[in-house]
Amino acid sequence: MRLLLWCGLFLAAPLITAAADTPGLADKATAPKRIISLAPHITELLYAIGAGGQVVGVSAYSDYPPAAADLPEVANYAGVNFEAILALNPDLVIAWKTGNVAADISRLQQFGIKVAFSDPLLISDIATELRALGQLTGHSEQAETAARRFEQQLAELRQTYKTKTRLPVFFSMGTAPLSSVANQAWPAQAIRLCAANNIIADSKGDYPQPGIEQVLQAQPAVIIQATAGGKPADTRFWQAYPVIPAVTLNQFITVDADLLYRTSPRTLQGIKQLCQGLDRFR
Template structure:
């Protein structure tokens, strides 16, 4: 028994030593997407960030970082010149060819590709090993898990509500269940009328939406803008007739970060309003 205890202590000391070494070796971090920037700050790595992507605007300190990436691609020469110890990349969002090139040149890259809500605390735990104070990330992960469980309990056995999540108007687009935002809607009891689309972000038309008969329409756009598109279909769509058109906070909803909890609270509350009206 004593031997087992000593062995466990040795493993813990070894792990702690390895984590400390990683933290000491990682002093210059570049983030290539808004959500990885936000995650870095949440994990206590904000003081090590030296550059980020366009639209990395949270927390406010992120706005002061140099921009080395946007929707067009990466500023390769500038990234190399900054000599980062670690790059945080969005798998599927950042160009794979340029990321592969950075790896070939010896850059260390952590890829973020969240599929489920529980991937958020897992990512925080992963990032903790690069922080000088790993407890910041570990406490954030624990707090997220606790609040997520509380929200899950509060939303158990809720009736399904058919929804349409509108992205833009020209073209009219939405999300399938394979996309990130659908995680939040599903958590709250939402039933996507385009759940089974073959692509993550399908292009649709108004007739498709009418056939789907959503009980509520969500959009990151102002309600007035969304209503202008659907007002002519008031008699055909219950969501319009019953004024169930709502604007959502796009950053809370689309970025897999601790603020996803705010998106869950917002969506669940609005779906409850729809339920109360039926």
């Protein structure tokens, strides 16, 4: 669960916002030269708009693009390394508003470090974040290009799947305990986009823990699981329930967690992977 958290699975409301003393629109001359990213999705967004050369420190699991993995690691799910951040002398830190520890961010600001925040809520918000980061980093033109490309690809996906036959599915985040997704959880949004009906869509909260009885009653036609790198998922738990159509028909889909969960332009690759997997069973 901690790895999924740091990959950007859990979402919250605001898009990129800035602290009162953070610069807004920047050109090449005034753009920050030393940026620290405190979440993997932020790192990917920065590289996507051409600002990778300004990034001097990153969080744990910032492994894409490969160049990011060579940068100093200054934070993880537990908190930030203040000494490491101060040693890098950043002129801007971009934090994940609900993924980073609030007290840590407050302390960074007390040190006089300028902080901006990122927190995409909807899949479509990624384009907005790209544009906002472009303004912050002096890469507005590149960001606009990346945002339009993302919007076009998202629109094409929506057009392709808006009339597809809908399948009842269950997204299994884990089995001990049994956990899933609903409402505005990132995978739940992907399920809707791919023309599938989440059998627990009406659950309270984005990450419910349904009882197996609920799954048995709903009779999903497909069970979806996400793994690191899209490696084959362990389906042994489900073999005890052959009355579920997905189990009887061996209709399981495994998707790449890094692609599907992380709120960056690459999430469309994960969503396409999910949609194409579902197409096999329509």
